[in-house]
Amino acid sequence: MNHPVPPLAVRRPFPAALFDALKSAFGDRATSAQAVLAHHGRDESPFDPQLPDAVVFARSTEEVQTIVRLCGEHDVPMIPYGNGSSLEGHLLAVQGGVSIDLSEMNQVLAINAEDLTVTVQPGISRKQLNEALRDTGLFFPIDPGADASIGGMTATRASGTNAVRYGTMRENVLALTVVLADGRVIKTGTRARKSSAGYDLTRLFVGSEGTLGVITEITVRLYPQPEAVSAAVCAFPSMGDAVRAVIETIQMGVPVARVEFLDALAVRAINRHSNLTFRESPMLFFEFHGSEASVAEQAGIVQEIVAQNSGADFEWATRPEDRSRLWNARHAAYFAMLQLKPGCRAVTTDVCVPISRLAECVVETEQDLIASTLPCPIVGHVGDGNFHVAMLLDPAKPEELEEAERINHRIVQRALRMGGTCTGEHGVGLHKIGFMIEEHGEDAIGVMRAIKHSLDPKNLMNPGKIFSFAA
Numbered sequence: 001m002n003h004p005v006p007p008l009a010v011r012r013p014f015p016a017a018l019f020d021a022l023k024s025a026f027g028d029r030a031t032s033a034q035a036v037l038a039h040h041g042r043d044e045s046p047f048d049p050q051l052p053d054a055v056v057f058a059r060s061t062e063e064v065q066t067i068v069r070l071c072g073e074h075d076v077p078m079i080p081y082g083n084g085s086s087l088e089g090h091l092l093a094v095q096g097g098v099s100i101d102l103s104e105m106n107q108v109l110a111i112n113a114e115d116l117t118v119t120v121q122p123g124i125s126r127k128q129l130n131e132a133l134r135d136t137g138l139f140f141p142i143d144p145g146a147d148a149s150i151g152g153m154t155a156t157r158a159s160g161t162n163a164v165r166y167g168t169m170r171e172n173v174l175a176l177t178v179v180l181a182d183g184r185v186i187k188t189g190t191r192a193r194k195s196s197a198g199y200d201l202t203r204l205f206v207g208s209e210g211t212l213g214v215i216t217e218i219t220v221r222l223y224p225q226p227e228a229v230s231a232a233v234c235a236f237p238s239m240g241d242a243v244r245a246v247i248e249t250i251q252m253g254v255p256v257a258r259v260e261f262l263d264a265l266a267v268r269a270i271n272r273h274s275n276l277t278f279r280e281s282p283m284l285f286f287e288f289h290g291s292e293a294s295v296a297e298q299a300g301i302v303q304e305i306v307a308q309n310s311g312a313d314f315e316w317a318t319r320p321e322d323r324s325r326l327w328n329a330r331h332a333a334y335f336a337m338l339q340l341k342p343g344c345r346a347v348t349t350d351v352c353v354p355i356s357r358l359a360e361c362v363v364e365t366e367q368d369l370i371a372s373t374l375p376c377p378i379v380g381h382v383g384d385g386n387f388h389v390a391m392l393l394d395p396a397k398p399e400e401l402e403e404a405e406r407i408n409h410r411i412v413q414r415a416l417r418m419g420g421t422c423t424g425e426h427g428v429g430l431h432k433i434g435f436m437i438e439e440h441g442e443d444a445i446g447v448m449r450a451i452k453h454s455l456d457p458k459n460l461m462n463p464g465k466i467f468s469f470a471a
Contacts, residue, residue: 010095011094011095011096012075012076012077012095012096012097014053014054014076014096014097015074015076017074018054018070018071018073018074018076018098019032019053019054021070022054022056022067022070022098025066025070026056026057026063026067029056029057029058029059030054030055030056030057031054031055031056032053032054032055036055037051037052037053037054037055037099038051039084040052040055040079040081040084040091040093040099040101041092041093041099042084042092043084043085043086043087043089043090043091043092044084044085044086044087044146044334045086045087045088045089045092045429045430045431046345046346046347046393046395046401047089047092047430047431049092050092050093050094051093052079052093052096052097052098052099053076053093053096053097053098054097054098054099055081055098055099055101056098056099056100056101057101057103057104058100058101058102058104058105059104059105060105060216061177061179061185061216061217064100064102064179064214064216065179065183065185067098067100068100068179068180068181068182068183068214069183071097071098071460072181072182072183072458072460075458075460076096076097076098076460077093077095077096077097077098077459077460077461077462077463078097078098078100078214078460078461078462079091079092079093079097079098079099079100079210079462080100080102080122080151080155080210080214080215080462081099081100081101081102081103082102082103082122082123082148082149082151082152082155083103083125083146083147083148083149083152085146085147085148085152086152086156086426086427086429087348087350087426087429088423088426088427088428088429088430088431088432089429089430089431089465090155090156090209090210090427090429090430090462090465091210092430094430094463094464095463095464097460100214102121102122102123102149102151102214102216103123103149104123105121105122105123105124105151105216106121106123106124106125106128106149107120107121107124108120108124108129108132109121109217111132111133111136112191113136113137113138113222115191116138116221116222116223116224117174117191117219117220117221117222118133118138118140118219118220118222119175119191119217119218119219120150120217120218120219120220121151121216121217121218122149122150122151122152122154122215122216122217122218123149123151124149124150125147125148125149125150126140126142126143126144126147126148126149126150126153127147129150133222136222137224137225138222138223138224138225139222139223139225140172140220140221140222140223141162141165141166141172141223141257142158142159142160142162142163142166142167142168142169142172143160143161143162144158144159144160144161144425145160145161145330145331145333145334146331146334150218150220151215151218153169154169154173154176154205154206154215154218155205155206155207155208155209155210155215155427156169156207156209156425156426156427157169157170157206157207157425157427158425158427159381159384159386159424159425160381160425161258161260161287161327161330161331161381162257162258163381163383163384163386163425164250164256164257164258164259164381164383164384165255165256165257165258165289165383166223166257168425169206169207170203170206170207171221172220172221173189173202173206173218173219173220173221174189174190174191174192174193174202174219174220174221175187175188175189175190175191175202175217175218175219176188176189176201176202176205176206176215176217176218176219177215177216177217177218178205178212178213178214178215178216179213179214179216180212180213180455180456181212181213181455181456181457181458181460181461185216186201186213188201188202188204188205189201189202189219191219204451207427208466209427209428209429209462209465209466210461210462210465211452211456211461211462211463211465211466212451212452212455212456212461213455213456213461214461226257226289226290226295227290227291227292228288228289228290228291228292228294228295229257229287229288229289229295229320229323230287230288230295230299230316230317230318230323231285231286231287231288231316231317231318231322231323231326231327232285232286232287232288232299232302232303232314232315232316232317233278233283233284233285233286233313233314233315233317233326234283234284234286234306234311234312234313234314234315235278235279235281235282235283235311235312235313236281236282236283236284236309236310236311236312237281237282237310238282238310239261239263239282239362239363239366239378240359240362240363241282241309241310241311242261242282242283242284242309242311243261243358243359243362243363243382244309244359245284245305245306245308245309245311246259246261246284246355246358246382246383247355247356247358247359248305248308248309249301249302249305249383250355250383251355252301252305254298254301254302255289255290255298256286256287256288256298256302256383257287257288257289258285258286258287258381258383259284259285259286259381259382259383260284260285260286260330260379260380260381260382261282261283261284261285261362261378261379261380261382261387262282262283262285262330262333262377262378262379263282263366263377263378263379264280264281264282265337265340265375265376265377265378266333266336266337266377266378266379267279267280267281267282267283268280268340269333269336269337269339269340269377270329270330270332270333270336272336272339273329273332273335273336273339274325274328274329274332274336276325276329279313284306284311284382285326285327285330286299286302287323287327288302299316330379333377333379334346334348334390337377337379337390337392338390338392340375340377340392341375341392341393341394343394343395344392344393344394344395345392345393345395346390346391346392346393347390347391347393347401347404347405347408347431348388348389348390348391348426349387349388349389349391349408349411349412350386350387350388350423350424350425350426351386351387351411351412351414351415351420351421351422351423351424352384352385352386352415352420352421352423352424352425353385353415353418353419353420353421354385354418354419354420355384355385357385357418357419357420358382358385358387360418361387361414361415361418361420362378362380362382362387364414365378365387365389365411365414366378368407368410368411369389369407372391372403372407373400373403374391374392374393374400374403374404374407375392376389376390376391376392376407377389377390377392378390381424381425384424385420385424386424386425389407389408389411391403391404391407391408412432412435412438413438416435416438416439421439422435422436422438422439428465428466428467429465429466430464430465433465433466433467433468436466436467445467448466448467449467449469452469453469
């Protein structure tokens, strides 16, 4: 057994008439084949699989609109599906229904290089998008590690390694096309960089996790490829020393592009997985973007800060192939960490705290992990106060799951006490529902429920996620 879903997971009846209507409209792209259902009924979370009743592969906004209207007529839930890389159970069909697979909606619709924007369909992955932009001199910087779809990144308000300089999906999504629960299609925002025209509906749907509608087009900001890029790694005697070096770097206003933290256990994992030879101690990975002169200046300042905080083994990676090897190893850290305990599943955390409290939060968390019987490596996008603990557990041992959830609860409570959040980038999904009232309060959750009820009164859009629908 992995992780049972919450008790709100009551499956709804699935009428044969709906499947017949979907088959009539979509042919072989509507399926109930067991292998396809199984693929769409699990993600990278530790939760038990929850399979949909059917999967439909959509290719356009109009096709999504057809699926939504048919499901609405039969009161059947809908779950948008991108690349399946969720860590919090977002795409699990906890009440059954239709998984709307958007992976075939993977086209670039318009590149407006002069305005530094691009409009895409939701199924395109971040790597596919940047490949399409390669000859424009522009790139899309949001990089959560996994090759997630842009639609999924928008729906979960994703972040990643570059957020310290370029922000998150919240700051970089300008406009959306969304199919609502009743089949209406709305457009939010424009390609203009700012607007004061009414409620900010774009921000409402960014981070809504498919609970308010299905996103079918996304306009995002682009950035010029930097003239110069340089990376560096350095080791520290303790986690506190490493994090304090980051805090001082940010507080001095050094515009680093990425600052990644790995504890000693995480370094051991990536060394084994990626054939590297880093010292197995707390480490920071830096990347600097800008002109040749500005990159050299940033790097020089950071090297001084690192030295003042007992950092050592400061190594540069200026060649593209060396940087790629470094960041590929960091992006593979999740799967590298899973190999520390063969057959395990991971319960992950992603709390985020104000940068001034980060060292305190990480050091206190380290004490929790030292006392644990589970391997618990830490990695983090510490430049914006965000870090992850991967608690590796044997899915056949319920006591290990209990221990992981106990540690997770302590980490979240600590982050909230320090003015932070229970989720800096993974989203709420199923796993963080229990923390929402603690973070936001009953009244704020009541407002969220009111918005949900207004746009989706039958609770058909990815039900069971973010909060319970009933008050």
